[in-house]
Amino acid sequence: MEEDRYVIVQCPFGCGSRLRFPGATRSLQVTCPRCKQTFTWTPFGIMWDDRFHVARRNRLSLLARQVRGKSKWIGIALLLLLALAGLSVLTENATQEVSSSKPQTLNKNEPPPKPGPRPDRRKQSLPEGSSKSMPVAKSPRAGGILPLSKLIPPPSEQEQRLPNGVYLEPPRLTQGHSSLLVENGTSWDAVVKLVKQEAESKITARSVYVRQGKSVLLTDIEPGDYILAWCHGTDWDTASKQFNQPMGCFVADKTLTFTESITRDSEGTQVRHKGWRVTLHQVVGGNLGRNSISEEEFHGL
Structure with a gap:
């Protein structure tokens, strides 16, 4: 078949493009249509070039910077969410305090409650035969x-x-x-x-x-x-x-x-x-x- 006469390989510069080469019997100078980088193709495969390693390393560094940039924005978003959550909790507590501090309205027909007896703050004596358990x-x-x-x-x-x-x-x-x-x-x-x-x-x-x-x-x-x-x-x-x-x-x-x-x-x-x-x-x-x-x-x- 005609497809058997072609070889499909990845771009050696790491741009992700798939390149199709004919079954040539001589070396070819090839330019990647995506990254516009030039390399040599031989009947035995792609001829190694130090630029391949440099290009891959630069691409990985760029990817890492992009990830760090996204992580920074994600962290800022989480901090904003936590701040909003804390503000809502404070607002709810303040609302409960205000509502609990409102004076209770008494019915005019009802007599005011009598104050209970004051607790005796003097030292209380224990009944005979009893004891306190101390922690x-x-x-x-x-x-x-x-x-x-x-x-x-x-x-x-x-x-x-x-x-x-x-x-x-x-x-x-x-x-x-x-x-x-x-x-x-x-x-x-x-x-x-x-x-x-x-x-x-x-x-x-x-x-x-x-x-x-x-x-x-x-x-x-x-x-x-x-x-x-x-x-x-x-x-x-x-x-x-x-x-x-x-x-x-x-x-x-x-x-x-x-x-x-x-x-x-x-x-x-x-x-x-x-x-x-x-x-x-x-x-x-x-x-x-x-x-x-x-x-x-x-x-x-």
Whole structure:
């Protein structure tokens, strides 16, 4: 057939036109009718020219610029649509506020409503035997479970509070050289107990009151293993030696070991001792956890 004597190829310059070449036995100089570019056709095909690569690259760059230009206009259109949507929402909210602020018309025959009783803003007492459940937040170290200070207000000045560092019991086991620094960074006051573990009994070495945001340094602690426990709360009751508004009692998850060593040399006698620093609030990198206990267990230590 006559069509078998022709070869159809794409323009090597990438303009997209389809060119038909006769089955020639010699080289031909061809000009593309669309892009007007000239190249050489041989019986073996199109002779390669570096201009093919340059033309294709320029065409791709032009296409990319066109796409970026369209994307820019599409982005502007989306921003305009979002602005119009936000304006409509604001207008609707403003309309609702205006409509809700209109005074209500009362029937002349109806008597005006009587004002209800004012709420008692004084501190309400709970029925005997009931308790409030306080929201708490778990912390991995230096306190285990912490009450949320944002949900529960700190103690007010009208509530009973002891001065910071007051001992609730006379200090015992005071012939040592070790020390313990207790820092209370919570929103409540605390009572801290340091109890020494004996073979068959427990001795309360220190029982001290630590106000919120304050610290107390316990000194002259004798060597040994001690249990550290504390209770948070507000409104201290001097008669019962406990808080009227308890916020939780805790015990450290490991004992505090105080050690001393005595060395004698030509310069005299030197005593080396170990001190502890404990925070009742959560700290980054803390290595002391805590467990919750009841008030009965705390007072039983």
